[in-house]
């Protein structure tokens with residue numbers, strides 16, 4: 738997904754295309770003379786480099802970001818980055834510490850960038866937490882859906898950090914609806930629009 742998607746309004750429609758110049762409106766075929774408020778705006782990509790978003794919850798897919806589309810049915814893989822961009826994730830082989838492989842994922846930053854003290858605590862606790870006997874390969878049970886063990890690993894750690902901050906733990910549903918749902922909706926919308934533009938050159942929403 739190398740191209741930038743832009744959105745503009747013409748003839749009462751929202752029109753999405755890749756950033757290259759368009760001369761003719763794909764909906765009404767008129768020459769495009771856009772007024773200021775109709776000028777194309779870039780649609781922000783939902784994907785970031787997980788090794789550059791520090792102390793974050795990361796959602797990736799083994800087959801690349803396209804698989805984040807139908808995310809409830811796909812085998813997703815989630816992990817946690819530390820302040821140096823190392824990604825901890827629980828797999829069949831135990832906890833992995835990945836230096837690459839999470840270049841295109843959905844990232845949810847959990848520690849504010851200016852909290853140096855919290856970042857240090859996060860790193861220390863994450864390293865220790867990942868070495869606990871709870872996360873051995875033998876104890877990894879594959880579950881279907883979004884509830885695979887990699888998710889349990891990340892949420893248990895997040896709740897551990899919340900407890901250090903005297904905050905109540907979040908259930909899986911609470912965490913999903915508060916932090917994940919809107920990001921994944923945006924990601925799957927973005928992928929759908931991107932696929933439409935790749936096939937037809939544009940995507941039109943009548944409204």
Ligand SMILES: [Zn+2]
Nearest residue numbers: 747748762765
């Ligand atoms: Zn038009």
